[in-house]
Amino acid sequence: MLKKEYTGLANINGPLIVIENVDDVAYDEMVEITAPDGEVRKGRVLQVSSNKAVVQVFEGSTGLNINESRVKFLKEPMKVALSKDILGRVFNGVGEAADDGGQIYSENKYDINSKPMNPYSRQYPRNYIQTGVSAVDGLMTLIRGQKLPIFSGNGLPHNQLAAQITRQAKLGKDDEKFAVVFVAMGIKHDESRYFIKSFEESGVLQNVVMYVNLADDPSVERIIAPRVALTAAEYLAFEENMHILVVMTDMTSYSEALRELSSRRGEVPGRKGYPGYLYSDLASLYERAGMIKGREGSITQIPILTMPNDDITHPIPDLTGYITEGQIVLKRDLFQRDVYPPINILPSLSRLMKDGVGAEYTREDHSDISSQLYAAYSHVNEVKSLASVIGEDELSKIDQKYLEFGEKFENKFLKQDKFNSRDIEETLSLAWDLISELPEHELDRLSEKMIDKYYRRKDENGET
Amino acid sequence: MEKQGKITFINGPVVEAENMTGYIMRELVYVGKLKLVGEIIELDGNSATIQVYEETSGMKPGEPVFSTGHPLSVQLGPGIIGNIFDGIQRPLPFLEEKDGPFIQRGTRVSALDPEKEWELKILIEEGDYLKSGQIVAEFDETSVIIHKIMVPPGKEGEVIERVPDGRYSIDHVIAKIKDKEENITEIKLYQEWPIRKPRPYLDRLELGVPLLTGQRVLDTFFPIAKGGTAAIPGGFGAGKTMTQHQLAKWSDADIIIYIGCGERGNEMTDVLEEFPELEDPETGKSMMERTVLIANTSNMPVSAREASIYTGITLGEYYRDMGYHVAIMADSTSRWAEALREISGRLEEMPAEEGFPAYLPTRLAEFYERAGYVKTLGEENEGSISLIGAVSPPGADFSEPVTQNTKRFVRCFWALDKSLAASRHFPAVSWLDSYSEYLNDLEPWYKDNVNEEWFELRSRAMSLLKEESRLQDIVQLVGEDVLPDNQRLILEVAKLIKIGFLQQNAFDDIDRYSDINKQYWLLKIILYLYDQAQPLVKKSVPISQLKNDELFNKLLRLKNTVANDEIDKIKEFRQEIDDFYQQLADSYQK
Numbered sequence A: 001m002l003k004k005e006y007t008g009l010a011n012i013n014g015p016l017i018v019i020e021n022v023d024d025v026a027y028d029e030m031v032e033i034t035a036p037d038g039e040v041r042k043g044r045v046l047q048v049s050s051n052k053a054v055v056q057v058f059e060g061s062t063g064l065n066i067n068e069s070r071v072k073f074l075k076e077p078m079k080v081a082l083s084k085d086i087l088g089r090v091f092n093g094v095g096e097a098a099d100d101g102g103q104i105y106s107e108n109k110y111d112i113n114s115k116p117m118n119p120y121s122r123q124y125p126r127n128y129i130q131t132g133v134s135a136v137d138g139l140m141t142l143i144r145g146q147k148l149p150i151f152s153g154n155g156l157p158h159n160q161l162a163a164q165i166t167r168q169a170k171l172g173k174d175d176e177k178f179a180v181v182f183v184a185m186g187i188k189h190d191e192s193r194y195f196i197k198s199f200e201e202s203g204v205l206q207n208v209v210m211y212v213n214l215a216d217d218p219s220v221e222r223i224i225a226p227r228v229a230l231t232a233a234e235y236l237a238f239e240e241n242m243h244i245l246v247v248m249t250d251m252t253s254y255s256e257a258l259r260e261l262s263s264r265r266g267e268v269p270g271r272k273g274y275p276g277y278l279y280s281d282l283a284s285l286y287e288r289a290g291m292i293k294g295r296e297g298s299i300t301q302i303p304i305l306t307m308p309n310d311d312i313t314h315p316i317p318d319l320t321g322y323i324t325e326g327q328i329v330l331k332r333d334l335f336q337r338d339v340y341p342p343i344n345i346l347p348s349l350s351r352l353m354k355d356g357v358g359a360e361y362t363r364e365d366h367s368d369i370s371s372q373l374y375a376a377y378s379h380v381n382e383v384k385s386l387a388s389v390i391g392e393d394e395l396s397k398i399d400q401k402y403l404e405f406g407e408k409f410e411n412k413f414l415k416q417d418k419f420n421s422r423d424i425e426e427t428l429s430l431a432w433d434l435i436s437e438l439p440e441h442e443l444d445r446l447s448e449k450m451i452d453k454y455y456r457r458k459d460e461n462g463e464t
Numbered sequence B: 001m002e003k004q005g006k007i008t009f010i011n012g013p014v015v016e017a018e019n020m021t022g023y024i025m026r027e028l029v030y031v032g033k034l035k036l037v038g039e040i041i042e043l044d045g046n047s048a049t050i051q052v053y054e055e056t057s058g059m060k061p062g063e064p065v066f067s068t069g070h071p072l073s074v075q076l077g078p079g080i081i082g083n084i085f086d087g088i089q090r091p092l093p094f095l096e097e098k099d100g101p102f103i104q105r106g107t108r109v110s111a112l113d114p115e116k117e118w119e120l121k122i123l124i125e126e127g128d129y130l131k132s133g134q135i136v137a138e139f140d141e142t143s144v145i146i147h148k149i150m151v152p153p154g155k156e157g158e159v160i161e162r163v164p165d166g167r168y169s170i171d172h173v174i175a176k177i178k179d180k181e182e183n184i185t186e187i188k189l190y191q192e193w194p195i196r197k198p199r200p201y202l203d204r205l206e207l208g209v210p211l212l213t214g215q216r217v218l219d220t221f222f223p224i225a226k227g228g229t230a231a232i233p234g235g236f237g238a239g240k241t242m243t244q245h246q247l248a249k250w251s252d253a254d255i256i257i258y259i260g261c262g263e264r265g266n267e268m269t270d271v272l273e274e275f276p277e278l279e280d281p282e283t284g285k286s287m288m289e290r291t292v293l294i295a296n297t298s299n300m301p302v303s304a305r306e307a308s309i310y311t312g313i314t315l316g317e318y319y320r321d322m323g324y325h326v327a328i329m330a331d332s333t334s335r336w337a338e339a340l341r342e343i344s345g346r347l348e349e350m351p352a353e354e355g356f357p358a359y360l361p362t363r364l365a366e367f368y369e370r371a372g373y374v375k376t377l378g379e380e381n382e383g384s385i386s387l388i389g390a391v392s393p394p395g396a397d398f399s400e401p402v403t404q405n406t407k408r409f410v411r412c413f414w415a416l417d418k419s420l421a422a423s424r425h426f427p428a429v430s431w432l433d434s435y436s437e438y439l440n441d442l443e444p445w446y447k448d449n450v451n452e453e454w455f456e457l458r459s460r461a462m463s464l465l466k467e468e469s470r471l472q473d474i475v476q477l478v479g480e481d482v483l484p485d486n487q488r489l490i491l492e493v494a495k496l497i498k499i500g501f502l503q504q505n506a507f508d509d510i511d512r513y514s515d516i517n518k519q520y521w522l523l524k525i526i527l528y529l530y531d532q533a534q535p536l537v538k539k540s541v542p543i544s545q546l547k548n549d550e551l552f553n554k555l556l557r558l559k560n561t562v563a564n565d566e567i568d569k570i571k572e573f574r575q576e577i578d579d580f581y582q583q584l585a586d587s588y589q590k
């Protein structure tokens, strides 16, 4: 097919360029732009009318000029070539080799926007993944095929937690079928290095594919990077039958790049300047997690985002929480009190936990004990605020017990070494140790049967 | 001559075309070489703006637009129940069969299975004069739903031809009727109806029967009437979807239409896997035998999300017209409003509040007005549509436009509270912020069908909860110990109401569904305890004695231990309460 080349642009505005007097241009097709110095960049058609096309340039427009820049329309949407050779490799945000392993050659090219999964074809995720982190396994269990983000703040140890989960979750029955797709969007060099090092140390590097767009790379590439990465994940999961864990960081930088592009296009801004379609856009990424009936593989997503000002009502965490299947929320106060991982359990949640725990998967008491821990810890917070008014000494006996329980919960259950992996039995047994600090009649979420079986009754001397 | 327009502009789901003279507003059109489904939303001279219901990637200016001559419609006939459709009524199982697990574009499939045959019983004779809505034939659509073929609205006439009883597929003409102007209407097993136009009925009736949901906080404290409207606003994780699923499972409607509008794919899969296994307490049959799913999840095209709400409600109206009570759950109406906003933005319309178009309140009003309890055309049966919409306010802030405007048009407001959800008090329906405007309408029904003192009981419990909230404010300042014992007793009883009655675990086989009688007795027993304990406070029995851990604990567990058909066990519990307090009183007498 003849690919016509046009010389000259009508307008340049940030990463957007306008080309006039074009014909036969398709919405969403790929474009190749040649700068006056001969450098070739890629772009995508965002809007097209009978004789005019608006194009988004991935690498940004720095160095382009009006008269000499040349534009070629490639007659197809953006695709990436994929084969199993991507394992162990590093690519940039648009899927080009960023290590010295050369480009991937493959007959199989995949549209990075994929197509929406038919809800009828989905397989409901039920198999839990043991992460070895008590707070997660016990209270917000991760399920294979789930999308469970980490809501964090600047300076909090979200990377350490994500790395720990990745390191410890891989230990399953079929290790060789497990791979990590890591996509960095606008993160710092040292953060990226941290992940590489951690993959290396845990010996999974050969099973990691990395798509890296760093803080000083063009921001518009950030919009492409997760799509390329998820396309790779889909290929590995649904064609190569692998279990894929996708770590996506930082969704805040991603959303900011989207906002920047939207404002360049002069779109009506929504909350805090983010475009009105931010929800749908994020959904087009997060909903690519899951499982398909009759196929072996799965895509589990752990997106990471830093909440501006630690504010969970900010549009990015807010819209994310509306789409993902729960969230793991980190809390600065815990971090400052030296509790790692500083997980604030009350706003945290795993929506798929209800169908993935219990006798069949973990243990019969799992869901009840977790609900009881939530309820008790929530009361701890009430007691704390009361104590700050009337003083600890004035608290009722039972409330003082709650304070003690809260303290132990944070320091024995939540707190855990970065290299310590607790199995589910250990986590649940720890949970019962703690809940047994409270008198039986306070435990309204536990059935008598569970209490009889697991509660550690004390004799007069306080011995269990 | 075939009309054909030409595309001039493409921006995502919004496409402009010229050469569009003769096309009608809201017409269904096929757009581009792939013939994607679209709808005309603006006509201006020779050109038109089209909202496309599928992804437009790869489309070019110059490609054709094809006319159909009719507005975007649904096919109404057998095969709807038990099925799952996308926002424009494409059956998802068929799409899977044709295209595999990912939804492709331009795939056109019939909404209803054209091949399947149904065992019809014809109810009319040649020579009968049939009115609109009159029933022509009926047959079992599922094991619990009898499907009734009706004369389409606006048509009537004398039967000039009819087929005998037998097996027919949907395209078969089963009768012909001729009206006074000699117009002949062929009656098939299906009719078509434009989704944006409410189906007519004879008369709107007053509401007076509750839609029982088996959820205690709703049925007892904030009941909705059959034919009524309710909104469930709440931040993410507050329990909107779980509540909607509970309603879909346990409501005493004949037919459930569940619209997943811009939400998660797995939540639809969850319903698909769970419902066939669940038994309807009324019919003993699988829940799927009365359920229709509409799924336009968040990653599916945004404009079809906008249409999905109308598709769902039109299907509902069709079954209402047969004389059924239909309950429709829409999760979430905020996503529908946002779809409106997105399209409006692409049309460069002048935004009103927070970017939403100025016509948002009108659209919401039109939607909720399609609920109601009616006398049907033709047969003059009674049927109803109850509408329950989830609302997802950004940042869980109820002052935003969708929540506020919805509040104007619904009469039940089931506000979900973030802090209740955080402490795992479910359903997290706030007893202080929620309300039902149907209370007075429903009072006679509850009195006749449950108990004469129902409303008194409810009001007493409600005032205790309100009093408790006031006392908690004081406790937060000075601690509980300073309160007098009669007030501390109120705190304890309110706790019984909250844990023993309001909290309801959707995952507990017994607790998940409470019939109305069990609800009454559970509340009754708590207040009974209060009535026995209260006099002892006056006799200076300390609260630590009145609140007996064993007794209270047992009472709290009644909801989980007593099944709906074992109510006597709750009644018998009165004896235990009597015994305990009698003994206590005696020991203080001495």
Ligand SMILES: Nc1ncnc2c1ncn2[C@@H]1O[C@H](COP(=O)(O)OP(=O)(O)O)[C@@H](O)[C@H]1O
Pocket: A349, A350, A351, A352, A354, B234, B235, B236, B237, B238, B239, B240, B241, B242, B243, B426, B427, B428, B504, B505, B506, B507
């Ligand atoms: N009635 C209930 N019983 C038990 N758990 C519930 C109930 N309602 C909500 N939950 C819990 O809350 C979580 C979130 O509920 P969901 O309905 O998905 O919230 P939303 O739709 O408001 O985001 C569920 O996954 C479940 O763990």
Ligand SMILES: [Mg+2]
Pocket: B240, B241, B242, B263, B331
């Ligand atoms: Mg929901």
